[in-house]
Amino acid sequence: MRLSTLLLVGAAACAVAAVAGRASAADPIGKGLTMYMQMGGNPGDGATLARQTGAKQAAEALGVDLKEQFSKWAPETMIAQFKEAMAAKPSCIEIMGHPGSAAFHDLVKQAVDQGIVVTSGNAPLTDLQNEFGPKGFGYAGVDLYAGGALTAKAMLAQGLKAGDEAAVWGKFGSAERAISETGLAETLEKAGLKVERLVITQEVDSDASLGVPQFAAYIQAHPNLKAIGTQHGSVTGVMPEALKKAGKKPGEIILGGIDLAPATIDGLKSGYISATLDQLLYLQGFIPVVQCVMTAKYKMPGLSLNTGAGTVTPKTIDALTKLIDAGIR
Amino acid sequence: MAERSEASWLQRFEALPIIIVYALLLALFMYLSPGVFLAPYMYTTFLSTLPPLILLATGLTFVIGAGEIDLCFPSIIAFSGFIFAVLFKEYELSWLAVVAGLASGILVGFVNGLIIAKVGIPSFMTTLGTQFFWAGMATVLSGGKSYALRGAEESSVWQWIVGRPFASSSVDWLQQISIQALWTAIIVGFLWLILTRHRFGEHTLFIGDSNDVSRVVGIDVDREKIKIFTLMGFLAACAAIILTLENKNFFGNQGQGYLLTAIASVLIGGTSIFGGRATILGTVFGCLIIGMIEAGLVAAGLTGAWVRTVQGLIFLIAIIFYMYADEPQRRRALLARMGFTGKFGGARAAGSEGTALKRTKS
Numbered sequence: 001m002r003l004s005t006l007l008l009v010g011a012a013a014c015a016v017a018a019v020a021g022r023a024s025a026a027d028p029i030g031k032g033l034t035m036y037m038q039m040g041g042n043p044g045d046g047a048t049l050a051r052q053t054g055a056k057q058a059a060e061a062l063g064v065d066l067k068e069q070f071s072k073w074a075p076e077t078m079i080a081q082f083k084e085a086m087a088a089k090p091s092c093i094e095i096m097g098h099p100g101s102a103a104f105h106d107l108v109k110q111a112v113d114q115g116i117v118v119t120s121g122n123a124p125l126t127d128l129q130n131e132f133g134p135k136g137f138g139y140a141g142v143d144l145y146a147g148g149a150l151t152a153k154a155m156l157a158q159g160l161k162a163g164d165e166a167a168v169w170g171k172f173g174s175a176e177r178a179i180s181e182t183g184l185a186e187t188l189e190k191a192g193l194k195v196e197r198l199v200i201t202q203e204v205d206s207d208a209s210l211g212v213p214q215f216a217a218y219i220q221a222h223p224n225l226k227a228i229g230t231q232h233g234s235v236t237g238v239m240p241e242a243l244k245k246a247g248k249k250p251g252e253i254i255l256g257g258i259d260l261a262p263a264t265i266d267g268l269k270s271g272y273i274s275a276t277l278d279q280l281l282y283l284q285g286f287i288p289v290v291q292c293v294m295t296a297k298y299k300m301p302g303l304s305l306n307t308g309a310g311t312v313t314p315k316t317i318d319a320l321t322k323l324i325d326a327g328i329r
Numbered sequence: 330m331a332e333r334s335e336a337s338w339l340q341r342f343e344a345l346p347i348i349i350v351y352a353l354l355l356a357l358f359m360y361l362s363p364g365v366f367l368a369p370y371m372y373t374t375f376l377s378t379l380p381p382l383i384l385l386a387t388g389l390t391f392v393i394g395a396g397e398i399d400l401c402f403p404s405i406i407a408f409s410g411f412i413f414a415v416l417f418k419e420y421e422l423s424w425l426a427v428v429a430g431l432a433s434g435i436l437v438g439f440v441n442g443l444i445i446a447k448v449g450i451p452s453f454m455t456t457l458g459t460q461f462f463w464a465g466m467a468t469v470l471s472g473g474k475s476y477a478l479r480g481a482e483e484s485s486v487w488q489w490i491v492g493r494p495f496a497s498s499s500v501d502w503l504q505q506i507s508i509q510a511l512w513t514a515i516i517v518g519f520l521w522l523i524l525t526r527h528r529f530g531e532h533t534l535f536i537g538d539s540n541d542v543s544r545v546v547g548i549d550v551d552r553e554k555i556k557i558f559t560l561m562g563f564l565a566a567c568a569a570i571i572l573t574l575e576n577k578n579f580f581g582n583q584g585q586g587y588l589l590t591a592i593a594s595v596l597i598g599g600t601s602i603f604g605g606r607a608t609i610l611g612t613v614f615g616c617l618i619i620g621m622i623e624a625g626l627v628a629a630g631l632t633g634a635w636v637r638t639v640q641g642l643i644f645l646i647a648i649i650f651y652m653y654a655d656e657p658q659r660r661r662a663l664l665a666r667m668g669f670t671g672k673f674g675g676a677r678a679a680g681s682e683g684t685a686l687k688r689t690k691s
Contacts, residue, residue, distance in 0.1 A: 083378055
């Protein structure tokens with residue numbers, strides 16, 4: 001082969017490589033993927049906003065076409081939305097774990113058999129993770145029991161002692177979702193506190209402000225109450241209002257909750273909320289999108305990320321306020 | 330004259346305006362998301378998710394057509410669902426659990442009807458109260474717990490009520506067709522005949538027009554109202570059993586999301602909120618719109634906050650379109666207000682003599 005031909009071939013190869021390089025640099029890694037994602041409650045609410053932000057920013061960064069679904073935390077809506085998502089034949093679906101493994105099993109199997117990557121968030125579906133993990137079924141959310149226990153320990157550190165009365169409001173009976181409140185209640189009980197478990201109704205679950213009168217009434221009816229715990233983000237936000245309505249001063253009752261909604265920040269700043277579990281909702285939105293891309297493109301198995309990293313107290317809240325207002329923390 | 334013939338053309342086919350709205354919406358979604366709405370999978374999904382809503386809305390069509398309201402049915406879904414689930418799972422009573430679930434819904438509906446007709450408490454207040462009562466009972470009895478019906482698909486109850494008759498087909502979308510769509514179609518078709526061809530349907534609309542006139546012409550209003558609310562209880566129990574079996578799970582709060590969607594389906598379908606006029610066909614298409622709208626908007630790429638805004642807008646457009654398409658006098662009045670008095674002349678204010686009076690005369 002003559003030198004000029006070699007040079008021409010070499011130049012063409014360089015040009016193709018350059019164009020290919022530029023093209024691959026221009027195309028984000030998740031381009032062409034569509035993902036349906038269950039966000040939880042209502043658009044923009046305190047227990048949902050940071051998850052939306054995380055998912056949106058991950059989708060933009062990775063080039064994924066993201067479709068958001070909101071269920072007001074109703075399990076049967078989550079199931080119906082999963083069916084609708086599956087009918088749209090997307091690349092990936094992220095589900096909330098609230099309906100439980102038994103309710104989701106056959107549907108997830110059907111989706112996985114069709115080649116759809118399914119992953120989960122917020123409440124774990126351990127059985128499904130064990131079965132479909134190799135096909136990309138991961139989990140981004142708090143290790144529920146440990147998260148509840150962490151909140152309880154933060155409450156105990158504020159001066160609670162054996163024999164004190166405590167109330168824990170939770171979604172008791174709601175499949176795996178109740179594990180976090182169980183962790184909270186049992187940790188308080190192990191420390192010698194007398195704990196009463198109270199069920200959050202569906203109405204309060206969807207709109208926590210509806211629960212203020214009943215919370216206030218309970219607090220007034222139990223003058224010896226020393227602590228209140230919950231692992232419900234919106235209930236955490238409205239509980240300071242209930243304490244005010246019941247005539248309690250900041251710090252008079254140790255209140256431990258979850259999430260960093262705007263109302264929760266006010267509660268922390270005013271001293272009504274003593275500690276709140278930061279479950280890093282942003283990551284609960286961001287990581288499933290990454291999981292979708294990693295599995296759909298690179299066949300990576302499901303990853304499990306415990307986002308229950310620690311608690312925020314009145315002393316540590318100020319540094320986070322701007323990020324919370326931006327819907328990130 | 331031309332307008333009169335146009336009006337009769339629109340009114341000749343039951344629920345035609347809402348069917349047109351549905352077709353336009355479907356065409357829009359097909360255009361925006363062809364990959365989703367030109368494929369069969371979304372429609373087979375609707376066949377499994379919409380039957381409970383359609384059954385509830387069909388019952389409500391009778392209730393609202395009679396000038397009443399029922400707010401209790403979400404609680405019947407929870408209560409009857411619990412009765413069915415606990416007997417099916419804990420006591421393995423199979424078809425007896427189905428009978429008990431249906432009986433519990435019928436009982437609640439009958440009690441509602443009794444309070445409304447015999448005690449004389451307005452249906453809004455009665456069913457608001459019983460709604461809380463039966464939801465509370467479901468929570469108390471279940472302890473707020475869910476029941477997972479593991480292995481339910483092996484039972485004849487599951488196979489017959491929510492099974493997949495074409496599961497062995499080689500065509501994948503055929504495999505997903507669920508049999509509850511067939512049962513729902515049969516029940517709704519039967520009730521359509523009752524409403525449009527049977528004396529009970531005629532009495533229902535008479536009562537909706539005017540209780541007093543109905544009594545004058547010899548209708549036993551109390552008995553008919555009890556029947557209407559009992560029917561609603563039965564249909565809510567049917568929905569509860571279908572929902573529980575389809576999800577293979579009883580959730581303590583199940584049914585709570587159906588209240589407004591079922592009422593909206595009935596109203597955008599063309600049933601008058603004042604009673605006296607009801608259309609089951611319109612209700613079915615109202616359900617199809619309600620069921621399709623969120624899936625369509627999400628598939629089209631609308632983000633969360635926009636979905637509800639557009640949903641509300643579509644509801645309003647559907648209702649306004651229906652009213653003006655279906656009621657010539659209202660359309661004439663609007664056109665007159667806009668200055669179109671020539672060709673569209675003869676505009677009169679909407680509403681003339683009552684329908685019940687007209688029925689009496691006929």
